Amino acid sequence: MSVLAFHLPEEVWLQVFLLLPDEEKMSIRACCKYFRRLIDRPSLWRNRAVVLKKIRSYNSQFWATLRRRKISTVVVHKAGIREWESIVMSLPWLTAVTIEQCSDEEVLKTLQRFNSLKKLVIRSSQCPSGLASALTPLRQLTHLCLCELQRAPRTELISAVSQLADLNSLFYHEGDKPISKRTFQGMLARLPNLKQLSLKMGPGYGTLPEDYFSLSKTNYSKTGREGLNQNGLGLTRLELLNYMDPMLSPRALEPLMSLQSLTVGYRDRVMEPGRCNLRAWLSKLPCLTELTISRGYPLGVYVHSVPWTLQSLSLLQVFMHPGDLNALGNQTPNLQHLHLDLCSYDGQSGLQELPNLFPKLETLKLRHCYMTELEFVGLAQLEHLRQLVILDAYQGPSPALLKLIQKLQVKTNYRVQVIHTPKARDPTACLCSQY
Template sequence: MIASKKCQKSTPTHPSCVTSLSAFHLPQEVWTQIFLFLSDEEKGNIRASCKYFKRLIDHPSLWRRSAVVLKRVHSYSAQFWTTLRRRKTSAAVVHKAATRDWELIAARLPWLTAITVEQCPDARALAALRRFGGLRRLVIRSFHCPAGLAGALAPLRALTHLCLCELQRAPRAELIGAVSQLAGLTSLSYHEGDKPISKRTLQGMLARLPHLKQLSLKLGPVYGTLPEDYFSLPATNRDVTSEATVLGRGDPPPSGLGLTRLELLNYMDPMLSPGALVSLSSLQSLTVSYRERAVRPSSCALRTWLCKLPCLTELTVTRGYPLAVYVRLLPASLRRLCLLQLIVGDGDLRDLGKRTPGLQHLHVDPSQGDGADCRSCPPSSQLETSNCARCGSALHLNVTEWEFVGLARFQNLQQLVVLDALPGPSPALLSLIHKLQIQTNYRVQVVHSLALKDPAACFCSQY
């Protein structure tokens, strides 16, 4: 979108500065809704076109889901901080900030609710986190863990989301002790170390986090199998809670931990037994990211897990076993399914459609060289977003024209993502897309890249 010269010279409040075409004399509220569909980079380009758009783009509603990345904090101008205040920026990613940098951030943006810390050289600088009274989300990632980090975490009792990712030389006992004091946590991602947390330590920590609903663990190489009651609360904790219930001081607790979301990263069988998730009957979302491909289907614990989770609606599997190993055991309750970097064979998607008739979101990104037969998907599958087609290069597709255009049978298909179309779609691919859009009356939006990764997220979650 290019603004006219008249737009650049007009007053910032006069709507006629938008364009000389009367059809685009839209109310500010309409422009704000349009700008919601833009990326941060696109909003920046529009902002530079004229004063009128500059004022509209800085509306706080357009930046609620955006995080500002701060590097060399003392080099920013006063106007930069003024812009952030105008947008009411609530999330920040802070790189290599010293104590004086944190003091400046706390003075300029005291209302921050989400902070990602990367490569902090001194734990004493993190003491400034206490100055952010509304801080609810904290991600600490990718640096040598300095002494005193646990002491900086313990006072942050208002935190609801905490992620510790790739902290080298971290004192595990001290960190877990500090985390255990954050009783208000509803989400915990603990991706530290090369070995799983011991059962006793994990259960002791989780017993002190009564509101925890989301748990993400990075599991390293382990010889043998962890205890089957690895995710169960300690018996002493259950006894104490039951006694309080009998005395009229509370309701009986749910079985297990009451988790609704569980992520297992860097996993390989037989690290957890087939019965390890039996106590997590309330689980609604499960992510299993295998370290590598698995070659022994008889060892697949996921087959049993899927049969023991009656509330499961979301499943993400990365690498590991071919889909055929467990596709016929997928629960009918699934609404969202992501299959990444694994083998999808002929007929697997047909079986998938039979098992999950209520599926609303399907993302299939198979391993290179493994084609997914999209014709085998029955029209009963209700797809909202589909990645069934994967383009191996700008000139070659891994699916046939019949398979690609056959996606038109999905009556609820709204968006199709074609991956690896670099540097751009070829004429042959554009022709296929045109045929698909004609078949669907241009209902389907075709894009050639996934959404940009969240700069504030944990590195491990961006697999």
């Protein structure tokens, strides 16, 4: 490298390094002390998660590097009390911790020593008997995810969660059946700041009460929330996983008037349109701007109920018939973000009309294998398109796809970022929520 390169301002190098994947940053870091110092700057590692495995093999230099980078998020696999002591001593300022495969009650007690802890994810674990008592002191938590816990004492857990009044995000994926109405409403009434809720509904259960999401006046008065809207919760984001009708009634979501984002992950595909409660739900959500549907009913069953307020739509493993895309375009004139990963009876017919149907699209995710060259290059007509994600270039782009991308780039004067490599999985995320 030219000596002149080292005379560039550090700010310029930092901006360059921000654009690089971690592997390339590590290669450059090994070049010299100057780059090592720059790449260890905390600004390059903000909001990045470090996965910790076989912690006993880490030496003092490793922990010193994490301290220099001010790492605040970690994912910990199969660690005992000794390993957790090392984490607490080296990174006491952690704000987000994900624990995987832990059944040691003493380990959970160490969480109290992270005074800045805001986000806690516990997943894929044999639930220790002391989990509830370990959660109770963590009053500062704003995000909690309990996922795939085996033999969890539901009553004790929900009682502990109910005491975390600062929670604004709760992912409760414990058990194989939904929480009873009385217990569910009692918990939510004590979480006044909750905005995001994710529930794993479980297999066939029957129909829950129609007012499942409507808190009673009794619940409000017990918790001093009389001044709030008593028609329901203040949720803005709701996720229903492993769901099948008729577990919730057609009117179940009516109290959630402030809902802005809805995700429904059906357990399987459903072909009987008469059972679809999604149509009724969508017609009663005036603030909805984001919708994600996985599996479930064919698009045509509910397409005419999709609200015009939508700005972001994801359809994953959903059947689409000819004409459904046209109907969707008529329903969503303001759509800016579209993710299509369909199971279509008739290919992905209608994609040539995308620029006319969704003229405001800024991001688009889809498979290219069913698209003709005319359809693919025709995406250049989307004047606001900034990012195109190709979902089916698993082994890297083929020569034919690269040619199509080049033609699209030329037509758009290279304003569209085309992504064809799979996005890395967020190591801190709940596995239930990932498609």
